[in-house]
Amino acid sequence: MDARSSRLADGKTLEIREAVQQDAADLLEFLPRTFEETDCLIMTRQEFDQTLDQEANFLGKVAASTTQLALLAHIDSRLVGMLTFIGRDLERVRHTGEVGLIVSQDQWGRGVGRHLMLALHDWAIQNPLITKIDLRVRLSNQRAISLYERLGYEIEGWIRRAVLIDGEYDDHYWMGLKLPLD
Numbered sequence: 009m010d011a012r013s014s015r016l017a018d019g020k021t022l023e024i025r026e027a028v029q030q031d032a033a034d035l036l037e038f039l040p041r042t043f044e045e046t047d048c049l050i051m052t053r054q055e056f057d058q059t060l061d062q063e064a065n066f067l068g069k070v071a072a073s074t075t076q077l078a079l080l081a082h083i084d085s086r087l088v089g090m091l092t093f094i095g096r097d098l099e100r101v102r103h104t105g106e107v108g109l110i111v112s113q114d115q116w117g118r119g120v121g122r123h124l125m126l127a128l129h130d131w132a133i134q135n136p137l138i139t140k141i142d143l144r145v146r147l148s149n150q151r152a153i154s155l156y157e158r159l160g161y162e163i164e165g166w167i168r169r170a171v172l173i174d175g176e177y178d179d180h181y182w183m184g185l186k187l188p189l190d
């Protein structure tokens with residue numbers, strides 16, 4: 009995917025591009041910090057134990073794949089968001105993948121998540137193999153659900169007791185978007 013720039017409401021420029029192996033060091037700072045800022049993801053900061061080599065290998069594998077994607081968002085050269093689209097390389101499920109999305113908390117509400125999702129859609133629409141985007145989201149994550157619904161995602165399933173956090177269960181929605189868009 010070609011890199012793209014978008015103008016945000018405050019006049020700043022948001023840059024979105026595919027991740028490369030050299031981004032591994034930035035991600036080793038960004039991911040644990042952002043994991044600590046939210047309880048909407050499955051992995052906790054304590055469980056994130058990737059080494060630089062492992063992260064670089066992961067990015068290299070995704071970049072070499074035709075059906076997977078890792079996008080980074082930067083504002084003023086600072087990494088502020090990441091989106092992954094990861095599927096399995098089995099013939100019967102190769103047309104689909106699952107989204108992971110995370111934005112630095114101090115940047116929430118500026119459109120970074122929306123622009124990352126729109127970049128994924130453009131990539132997926134141009135990719136002849138991809139016809140379905142899936143994601144899972146906590147029922148309590150209203151910000152994310154409203155973002156996905158505005159982009160056309162539909163609730164396709166409901167997973168009860170999907171997560172257990174501090175002794176409390178929460179459910180997940182399965183949400184999905186079929187491509188090409190109508």
Ligand SMILES: CC(C)(COP(=O)(O)OP(=O)(O)OC[C@H]1O[C@@H](n2cnc3c(N)ncnc32)[C@H](O)[C@@H]1OP(=O)(O)O)[C@@H](O)C(=O)NCCC(=O)NCCS
Binds near residue numbers: 049112116144158
């Ligand atoms: C969910 C997340 C990725 C959204 O990123 P973002 O950059 O804030 O997203 P945007 O600014 O593009 O859009 C946020 C949407 O939430 C809406 N919103 C803002 N505050 C809200 C609130 N308190 N309650 C509900 N919706 C809210 C905005 O109006 C916007 O919707 P719109 O595009 O229809 O106007 C980000 O909050 C995040 O990283 N959260 C923690 C990790 C996470 O939850 N990831 C998703 C897992 S499925």
